[in-house]
Amino acid sequence: xxxxxxPPQIEFTNVTKxxxxxxxxxxxxxxxxxxxxVTILGPSGSGKTTTLMLLSGFExxxxxxxxLAGQSITSVPSxxxxxxxxxxxxxxxxxxxxxxxxxFPLEMRGIAAAERRRRxxxxxxxxxxxxxxxxxxxxxxxGQQQRVALARALVADPPVLLLDEPLGALDRNLREQMQGxxxxxxxxxxxxxxxVTHDQEEALTLSDRIVVxxxxxxxxxxxxxxxxxxxxxxxxxxxxxxANILSGLDVPALPEGPVxxxxxxxxxxxxxxxxxxxxxxxxxxxxxxxVAGTVAGVVFAGPIRKYEVRSDSATLSVxxxxxxxxxxxxAGDTVALEWLRSDLRVVAE
Amino acid sequence: xxxxxxxxxRRPQWLSLPAIAILFVxxxxxxxxxxxxxxxxxxxxxxxxxAFFAQPANIRVLFQTVEISAIATAISLAIGYPVAYFIARSxxxxxxxxxxxxxxxxxxxLLARTYAWIVILGDQGLINNLLRDLGIISRPxxxxxxxxxxxxxxxxxxxxxxxxxxxxxxxxxxxxxxxxARSMGARPFAAFWRVFMPLSLPGVRSGCLLVFVLCxxxxxxxxxxxxxxxxxxxxxxxxxxxxSFDMARTAAAAFVLLGIALLVLALFGxxxxxxxxxxxxxxxRGLLARLLPAGLLRRIGESATPWRASRWKAExxxxxxASRIPGRLLALGAxxxxxxxxxxxIVVVVMSFSGGTFLEFPPSSLSLQWYRSFxxxxxxxxxxxTSVRIAAVVALFATVIGSLAAYALSRSGPRLRGAxxxxxxxxxxxxxxxxxxxxxxxxxxxxxxxxMSGIIIxxxxxxxxYAVVIVQATLANFDTRLERAAMSMRAGPMRTFRRVTLxxxxxxxxxxxxxxxxxxxxxxxxxxxxxxxxxxxxPLKMWENMRxxxxxxxxxxxxxxxxxxxxxxVAIYVNWQIGNRxxxxxxxxxxx
Numbered sequence: 001x002x003x004x005x006x007p008p009q010i011e012f013t014n015v016t017k018x019x020x021x022x023x024x025x026x027x028x029x030x031x032x033x034x035x036x037x038v039t040i041l042g043p044s045g046s047g048k049t050t051t052l053m054l055l056s057g058f059e060x061x062x063x064x065x066x067x068l069a070g071q072s073i074t075s076v077p078s079x080x081x082x083x084x085x086x087x088x089x090x091x092x093x094x095x096x097x098x099x100x101x102x103x104f105p106l107e108m109r110g111i112a113a114a115e116r117r118r119r120x121x122x123x124x125x126x127x128x129x130x131x132x133x134x135x136x137x138x139x140x141x142x143g144q145q146q147r148v149a150l151a152r153a154l155v156a157d158p159p160v161l162l163l164d165e166p167l168g169a170l171d172r173n174l175r176e177q178m179q180g181x182x183x184x185x186x187x188x189x190x191x192x193x194x195x196v197t198h199d200q201e202e203a204l205t206l207s208d209r210i211v212v213x214x215x216x217x218x219x220x221x222x223x224x225x226x227x228x229x230x231x232x233x234x235x236x237x238x239x240x241x242x243a244n245i246l247s248g249l250d251v252p253a254l255p256e257g258p259v260x261x262x263x264x265x266x267x268x269x270x271x272x273x274x275x276x277x278x279x280x281x282x283x284x285x286x287x288x289x290x291v292a293g294t295v296a297g298v299v300f301a302g303p304i305r306k307y308e309v310r311s312d313s314a315t316l317s318v319x320x321x322x323x324x325x326x327x328x329x330x331a332g333d334t335v336a337l338e339w340l341r342s343d344l345r346v347v348a349e
Numbered sequence: 350x351x352x353x354x355x356x357x358x359r360r361p362q363w364l365s366l367p368a369i370a371i372l373f374v375x376x377x378x379x380x381x382x383x384x385x386x387x388x389x390x391x392x393x394x395x396x397x398x399x400a401f402f403a404q405p406a407n408i409r410v411l412f413q414t415v416e417i418s419a420i421a422t423a424i425s426l427a428i429g430y431p432v433a434y435f436i437a438r439s440x441x442x443x444x445x446x447x448x449x450x451x452x453x454x455x456x457x458x459l460l461a462r463t464y465a466w467i468v469i470l471g472d473q474g475l476i477n478n479l480l481r482d483l484g485i486i487s488r489p490x491x492x493x494x495x496x497x498x499x500x501x502x503x504x505x506x507x508x509x510x511x512x513x514x515x516x517x518x519x520x521x522x523x524x525x526x527x528x529x530a531r532s533m534g535a536r537p538f539a540a541f542w543r544v545f546m547p548l549s550l551p552g553v554r555s556g557c558l559l560v561f562v563l564c565x566x567x568x569x570x571x572x573x574x575x576x577x578x579x580x581x582x583x584x585x586x587x588x589x590x591x592x593s594f595d596m597a598r599t600a601a602a603a604f605v606l607l608g609i610a611l612l613v614l615a616l617f618g619x620x621x622x623x624x625x626x627x628x629x630x631x632x633x634r635g636l637l638a639r640l641l642p643a644g645l646l647r648r649i650g651e652s653a654t655p656w657r658a659s660r661w662k663a664e665x666x667x668x669x670x671a672s673r674i675p676g677r678l679l680a681l682g683a684x685x686x687x688x689x690x691x692x693x694x695i696v697v698v699v700m701s702f703s704g705g706t707f708l709e710f711p712p713s714s715l716s717l718q719w720y721r722s723f724x725x726x727x728x729x730x731x732x733x734x735t736s737v738r739i740a741a742v743v744a745l746f747a748t749v750i751g752s753l754a755a756y757a758l759s760r761s762g763p764r765l766r767g768a769x770x771x772x773x774x775x776x777x778x779x780x781x782x783x784x785x786x787x788x789x790x791x792x793x794x795x796x797x798x799x800x801m802s803g804i805i806i807x808x809x810x811x812x813x814x815y816a817v818v819i820v821q822a823t824l825a826n827f828d829t830r831l832e833r834a835a836m837s838m839r840a841g842p843m844r845t846f847r848r849v850t851l852x853x854x855x856x857x858x859x860x861x862x863x864x865x866x867x868x869x870x871x872x873x874x875x876x877x878x879x880x881x882x883x884x885x886x887x888p889l890k891m892w893e894n895m896r897x898x899x900x901x902x903x904x905x906x907x908x909x910x911x912x913x914x915x916x917x918x919v920a921i922y923v924n925w926q927i928g929n930r931x932x933x934x935x936x937x938x939x940x941x
Binding site: 056057058060068071072073074075076077078079080081082083084086087088089090091092093095104105107108109110111114152156344 | 405523525526528529532533535536537539540543544547548605650651653654655656657658659660661664665666667669670671722823
């Protein structure tokens with residue numbers, strides 16, 4: 001897959017936002033290509049929501065510049081931006097029918113009644129809600145409300161779509177279904193999409209790239225795979241999935257050389273194998289590292305089994321796919337843990 | 350059917366019986382009686398109603414009553430809406446402070462507030478004196494005893510009752526809806542007009558209904574501040590009830606007034622219940638949309654389409670920001686209205702310390718002479734003591750009976766709860782003069798006119814209404830799973846109530862008691878009817894004083910009565926703080 005970056009559609013340059021003495025966003029810069037799906041991921045208080053507020057025009061940056069297709073929009077109020085937003089709680093107008101909700105952005109853009117009707121019908125069909133025009137939001141299920149919110153954000157065909165924790169209110173099954181839906185819509189409409197979430201799974205599934213934020217700064221920007229496989233910091237490693245930090249263990253020289261000061265070696269639990277303590281070494285033992293340990297806990301979680309193994313001063317977690325070829329260990333068993341040295345990662349402390 | 354105590358606990362619905370019984374005996378029966386009287390029972394004819402409408406003077410007064418009430422309601426809405434908007438949009442802390450500032454005048458004696466306006470607007474009053482001292486006028490302006498003064502006084506009394514329901518509805522409007530509207534291209538005003546305003550209409554409706562119906566029956570302020578031409582039907586009814594013994598004619602007039610109140614409630618409040626329910630298919634149309642022919646508004650909106658389209662293109666991605674002017678005007682307006690609400694009270698309190706032989710503002714010298722005169726005059730102190738005793742007993746009765754009823758209703762189905770609540774608050778939702786006439790008639794039967802017991806019964810009726818509403822609101826937030834938890838730990842129903850339910854709803858019960866006390870302590874319309882000239886409560890003594898001679902002692906009395914809400918607010922606040930601390934204690938440092 002060739003990866004020629006499209007021209008930037010959205011560009012943040014040294015953007016800072018302070019509220020009184022609190023700095024919500026510190027000097028962030030990133031750009032998003034046309035048609036790209038970028039997720040801003042971070043724990044609460046990381047500045048991700050502020051970033052979205054700046055992007056949507058609800059807040060104005062204290063310093064720095066935000067550009068849309070090359071044009072500065074730093075101090076353009078939200079009602080003069082051509083954008084669609086799906087709000088966390090959908091923010092559907094409770095006093096208006098689905099049709100009137102969807103017509104709202106079209107009306108504000110001065111689109112005549114006949115054309116409004118046509119476009120609303122088309123988008124409703126697209127989100128499988130034809131026939132629901134005359135309902136009011138409270139007569140719809142959560143999933144349907146989510147679809148209406150998406151349709152309302154897309155009906156005016158904006159070049160930019162912003163999603164604020166779009167799936168937070170849905171249950172697990174519906175969430176997965178809607179993730180697929182959003183992906184399809186994105187492919188079909190091709191609008192540049194920025195999604196803000198604290199849900200790492202959502203971020204990994206949906207995005208072309210992920211911006212990980214922490215304490216108002218950008219921690220790392222990368223594709224989901226790179227981010228998961230090569231996290232830049234211990235924070236990113238922990239935030240996206242589980243990570244075994246090997247600080248208490250004697251880590252032999254890595255392929256890249258010794259672990260530098262201020263960094264730690266990390267390995268994902270699914271890259272660790274758990275073996276009986278007397279297992280014969282593999283033929284390529286030179287490429288592997290093996291440590292002895294005692295099982296401290298076992299959790300059966302359907303397709304996988306999670307072990308907590310105590311070894312020297314560290315406790316490592318291991319995930320193994322449940323399989324009939326695998327021996328099952330119990331708490332107290334002495335085991336050996338083994339991994340490929342090339343699977344070790346060095347991350348900033 | 351015999352009801353054993355045990356089944357009483359299992360089916361707590363019975364606990365609302367005392368409240369229903371007292372309402373039925375002291376108000377329900379008499380009003381039925383009154384109604385039959387007005388129909389000239391046992392002959393049954395509309396003669397008294399015909400006689401009422403045959404007199405042009407009656408029709409004029411009736412029309413005037415509706416006109417004054419409607420205009421006072423409209424002014425209250427026009428002033429109250431922006432203030433409520435400002436309060437609802439304020440930060441948490443500012444909002445609390447502003448609500449307290451709106452509630453203080455609400456809890457302040459009506460008579461004290463009305464008296465304050467006499468002091469401010471009178472010929473020798475604050476404004477005229479000020480203008481004369483400045484040399485702007487040589488003869489006093491006619492500021493009082495006219496329609497304008499009536500509106501000033503009534504709006505002042507009614508504003509809190511307009512603002513509070515508006516604030517509560519507006520605070521329930523999700524702010525993100527306005528953001529959503531803006532993100533779709535709606536300018537701030539369009540977002541307000543298309544989204545916020547329609548959603549605030551339930552508050553507008555309940556505020557207007559409340560104020561309008563109260564205005565219909567409330568005659569103290571119009572009678573004190575208005576001229577002879579500004580008489581209200583309720584003034585007329587009150588005068589008739591005490592002077593003549595022709596009950597049937599009075600009854601007919603009272604039912605005309607009640608009819609108007611019920612008509613308005615039915616017209617505008619009919620779907621109050623259904624609005625809360627989850628049913629209903631199409632959204633309710635706004636009041637404006639209902640009044641205008643369907644589609645007209647839509648067509649007007651549609652004609653702006655080309656203009657919108659060109660503006661959208663012209664302004665797309667243009668820098669700018671929302672004008673700060675509307676926000677500042679709003680803050681300024683809210684400040685002015687709050688000043689308007691508090692100013693009369695402040696004037697009276699300051700004046701009460703004046704040292705001259707007249708009341709002056711600002712006082713040229715300070716003294717406590719009017720307070721001395723109050724405390725040394727047994728007719729004042731006697732009236733005050735009577736009022737305190739009555740109010741204390743009323744508060745006790747109403748709180749116990751009302752809390753039991755509220756508890757019972759919280760355990761009933763929504764339909765029964767709605768119906769019984771509506772029944773129990775009748776004495777505070779229909780024009781007070783009608784309640785007064787009915788209660789008067791009832792007490793006559795029991796020979797209780799002019800007795801303390803009579804006044805206590807009369808006040809308890811309304812006080813129960815307040816207690817029920819407030820305790821019910823507290824119970825609505827009470828998690829009944831806590832009771833089940835207690836019972837799972839082998840606590841019996843009684844012990845569960847005493848150890849779990851009661852402590853948790855106690856702040857609400859205390860609030861109910863405060864409102865019951867204030868309702869009784871401040872009541873003048875019903876008291877004036879049932880006191881039979883022999884018993885003087887403090888408001889009655891003040892009312893008499895205001896009508897006959899303005900004794901400056903009344904300033905001291907009014908000031909003392911204004912102290913009351915402040916004491917109550919502090920009491921409620923302290924209780925709330927203690928409650929908070931108790932709630933916070935178990936898990937130590939929360940929110941840290």
